[in-house]
Amino acid sequence: MFDIKAIRDNPAAFDAGLARRGLEPRSADLLDLDARRRALITEAQEAQSRRNAASKDIGRAKKAGEDAQALIDEVAGLKTRLAELEAERDRVETQLTEALAWLPNTPADDVPDGADENDNVELRRWGTPAAFDFEPREHFALGEALGQMDFEAAAALSGSRFVVLKGALARLERALGQFMLDVQTADHGYEEVTTPVLVREDALFGTGQLPKFADDLFRTTDDRWLIPTAEVTLTNLHREQIVEEESLPRRYAALTYCFRSEAGAAGRDTRGMIRQHQFNKVELVSVTTPEAGEAEQERKVGCAEAILQKLGLAYRVVSLCTGDLGATMRRTYDIEVWLAGQQRYREISSVSWAGDYQARRMNLRCRPKGERETRFCHTLNGSGLAVGRTLIAVMEAYQAADGSIAVPEVLKPYMGGLERIAAS
CATH class of the missing domain: 1.10.287.40 (Serine-tRNA synthetase, tRNA binding domain)
Structure with missing residues (x-):
């Protein structure tokens, strides 16, 4: 605002x-x-x-x-x-x-101008996409062949854009979420937080999803809303507060279910887990001073990249152009992981700097030490990472010709020492 x-x-x-x-x-x-x-x-x-x-x-x-x-x-x-x-x-x-x-945030000066995602600017790449001596399959083909990924059962329960995971794949998804939280809290200093997934309207107004993007959300019969991301709850932890600047930055991490209507996604990614109504995500939120905002965004990108590097997944980082930039943000970096089955990079994390746009909407201020005057904080958020899409990337990068999936080394302790997921 x-x-x-x-x-x-x-x-x-x-x-x-x-x-x-x-x-x-x-x-x-x-x-x-x-x-x-x-x-x-x-x-x-x-x-x-x-x-x-x-x-x-x-x-x-x-x-x-x-x-x-x-x-x-x-x-x-x-x-x-x-x-x-x-x-x-x-x-x-x-x-x-x-x-x-209703007005969007002002883009930072260095955000590239452009009309849509085709004008985004690649900043760097890490890793080499996995090479195979066979035709790699997409995650849904792998999961269904294993008997551990069931879209038909999910559709019978809830309709399209849901999935039922079973056995080792269900455990692998859980392992990924726990692994991400452990890295972000132990290595990067984020405080783990458990938050509600139902919120009031003013929380969504504070982070900017309302009023403009109501069609992208799910609303309950008692006028509460399912969160599209834990950005909503974590950023609103300090709404209507004055935070002493000596206590900043505040860094929070949460693993939550997220819910999105995917109102504008008709016909896109209709197969598989790429675009779901319900998914898990580790969200990283920072509240900091105006002077530290831009540096905090660079740090947060590194925190998200660290997960992919530890998993050995190739990725690239792009700067979103003005035409692809989210309405509430001044600058966004997308991290796109290589999906072997699709043979292309797909977004797995967006790391964004909102400036004081969200803080004004939720009246979140900070006060320099020894001063009476306050000013609006800067807020930032990013996925560290989207768990479902990371599961997809792991499945496709670590697949074998027989349809089994090797468990990445860093996940083996979370999987009880299991080294390979195969059909039972």
Whole structure:
């Protein structure tokens, strides 16, 4: 969410930021609402001041035995006018707040300009994609042949875009989540947190999923929402708070179920586990000072990359262009893992820096040591990693010609020493 004062100070820069996202200028409309709001506040203050003065004059007139009716009528009129002004101010403030709430964040200066994912810029690669002397299969073919991945059973229970995992594959998914949490907490200093997966509307407003992306979410009958990512709960841990800067950064990690309607995914990735309504993910969230925000994003990317490196999975890092950048973020790096069955890189983590956009929406502030003034924190989030997609990558990279799957070395302790997953 934007600070109207910043727009007032530099409307051209604000409009230029929107233009990079392909949007029309909005500063003139916003500043018109702001001017009306401020004019109403000024008029109300003047009316209240006059009402106070007239009330005192009534007392003096009565004490002196003078006729105070004209003053009494004026005070009554001012009371009515004040109610009208307050109602109109509230209406204009609501208009302004709603207009600001729908606007996307301003891209950082170094974010590449572009229309869509085809204009994203590759930054680096790590590892060499696995080579096979046979035609590698996709994860769903492997899982179904093993008898441990059942899409038909899931469809009978819940419909499309769900899966039932069994046996060693179910354990492998659990092992991946535990392994990721252990690395992020022990090696990278994240605090493990368990959070609800049902939240109120204001939590989703705070991180920016609402109001714009309601169609991407699942809503319950009691007006709560299933989280699309633990970014929502972890970032909102400090909503409406003032955090002392000496305690920053705060770094949190959570392994949760995530729920997405995939409203815009019709016809895409209809087979397999790439795009599910329900999936597991380890989310990494940081709350820090404005000065440390950009460096924290680079650190967080490294924390996510470490998982893939330990698993021996080839990947690349790309910087999202303005046309592919999420609405709430200033900059996003995607990590794309190599999928042997598809013979291409697919996104497995997005690591994003929101600047103070989310903090303003949830009124999350920080205070420098020894000072009274506060300022808005910077928030960051990233997957460390999406568990289901990591399972896919492991299955496809470690497959053998007979359809069995080798267990990566780092996961063997989590798998009870099992070295290979084969059909039972």
